[in-house]
Amino acid sequence: MKHFTKGFLFGVIATASAVAGAVFSFKKKVVEPIEDQEARFEENRKRANRKSHAAHHN
Template identity: 45%
Template sequence: MKKFGIGVIIGVVATVATGVGAFLGFKQKIVKPIADEEAKFDSTRIQSARKAHQAHNPRY
């Protein structure tokens, strides 16, 4: 019975470790590139708004 208990504990730990690894891999491959792309779009939008404002309101 002692070996069975140790096997169950090792199995649970391995399953949890696999789940955490899958979550971190998903976050790294899917979520992070989307967030980076959205940040790039936001910064480009802000820069273009500044340029448009400056082009239409010159300081003389």
Template identity: 50%
Template sequence: MKNFVKGIFVGAAATVGVAAGCFYAFKKTVVDPVEEKEAMIDEHRRRAIRKRHSAHQY
């Protein structure tokens, strides 16, 4: 019975570890590149707005 309980805990810990690894890998491969692209687009938008406003100063 002692080995059975130990096996249950090890199996549960392994399952949680694998799930955490999958979520981390998904975040790194899908979510982070999208956020970086959005940040780059926002920066370009801010630059364009500054250029547009500075071009019409009198």
């Protein structure tokens, strides 16, 4: 029973760490580039809006 408990706990820890690594990797490879792209689009939209307002007020 002692070996089973050690093996079970090791398996649970290994599985949890593998899942955490997969989630972290997914976030780095998929989520962050999308968020960066959205931030660039938002900044460009703001810049274009300011430029448009400046062109019409002078």
